[in-house]
Amino acid sequence: MNYSALSSEVDPSSVFPFELDKFQLDAIASLNAGRSVVVCAPTGSGKTLVGEYGIYRALARGKRVFYTTPLKALSNQKLRDFREKFGFDAVGLLTGDASINRDAPIVVMTTEIFRNMLYGTPIGQVGISLTDVEAVVLDECHYMNDRQRGTVWEESIIYCPREIQLIALSATVANSEQLTDWLNQVHGPTDLIYSDFRPVPLEFHFGNLKGVFPLLNDDKTQINPRLLKRGKKKELEKGKGNRRPEAPSINFILSHLQERDMLPAIYFIFSRRGCDKAVAEVGDIWLVNEQEAQQLRRQIDEFLTRNPE
Template sequence: MSDDALFDVFDQDEPSAIVELPKNVTIIEQITTTTTTIIKEENDSEKISHDKRVWEEDDDQIDITIKRNRTDLLTETGSGGFFENVPRMQIHTVETIESCLHEVVLPPNFEYVPLKAPIGPPAKEYKFNLDPFQREAITCLQNNQSVLVSAHTSAGKTVVAEYAVAMALRDKQRVIYTTPIKALSNQKYRELHEEFKDVGLMTGDVTLNPSASCLIMTTEILRSMLYRGSEITREVAWVIFDEIHYLRDKERGVIWEETIILLPDNVHYVFLSATIPNAKQFAEWISFLHNQ
């Protein structure tokens, strides 16, 4: 797959209709269930085991990359129309209070179900009032939904990540927190270890408590673990991608692309991002790729 394959998701204008694809391109796959949710502040710009795939359009050439069993990346063509078996995702806009936009992306054959109020005490309580986008995102986590939070720098996106960690530890699940650079991994390790204790750190230089339920690491480390088939990656229930807008980076963006593709379908995601264009298309890609 070209390194620029996924960058176009953010750089292109959002299409208003389904793109007509050549008849020599086909894919055999059936889409099923679960949900990917987009939470944004209202003043933001716009916000996506079995076979998995990503496609890109380059003039008249259509390349389709299919991942089989999380290892083999290859291209297939055949007869029939591409979108005969792959309809576009459903998008539902949830009514919220002012300054928060909440959109839900889900497969076309999945019935939309509104969020349910959580039962029992929260996994984590805060000493301050949460902003609307934080409350919406946490409610999505409580409903076991993946979520993309797009908000400006210092808006409080880390609150959502902390709740995901607290929820995973409460439910005795394993969670991985990825960052783009070692310095940020070290910072997050100190912050989360101070609060939760059961936290480990894995960078190219340092490994601390690798058997912890919550592991902090760079995205490169997680990709390497997925390629090796590490036992840790088969146990994880949640993966948090901090600074997911690094996906647009022309040099390193492919690392995020490959990592997301290689993760199993049963994993749920928390994507934290600064304001990005076409966030909705990214959510559609995640929904299509992982059937959620």
């Protein structure tokens, strides 16, 4: 992409070779009008595209963009994605563990790093570290609701100079209108861009020792009858026989998900000990065929060659 050939207000069709949804176009129009945006849309709907537009536009103007995420792992992923999209030398990374090409036009960082950077900048002023920064993307902005870490996002917004546009992206902000009103007060003109269309529908399943079943019946009005204890329904209603059932193992669940072609999947385990135990349990599970295994070996060998550390 020859960014210098792009206009100061980048035509979305020049960088996105597909039709955009209305909420994406609305967000782009707000950015081009010089306003910050709060983009609330379901997972998989394409919120990140709004942040990417901010990057394309900044590069066209010879400016910079900071892209913040709540997790180091997510920052590392964005580094890889943006290097592939915008060029290796155009992207840098700042986390608690790494500082890579920090003067690049696009710098991915954890939100804590951005907040700490602002601590050394007088409120309302652009410090040395923010020179030429046109926009800051606050990915996963719903972390503001987190009791322990939410202040990081609040302080980042309060300290960020008003002339820098904020692009706040979130799938789950219940009080999105209040958040937008607050940004209007403490930062500057901000538009709420909201969409409730879910391109990836949610379907609920339940796993027990007999298998994995849809949670609801065909009409989606009641619990799936197969999940009710036959002959003991009345006891359950009276509060008897409610001893906690044994949970199926991770191996059992994975095997059933594989049979239903429901992999890959994310399996949440809420303790380090539980994670270590699960690693040991799944060690003998083979989820790929031989052809896929050979492809994976090649990719891993190539990665280790490029990254010997």
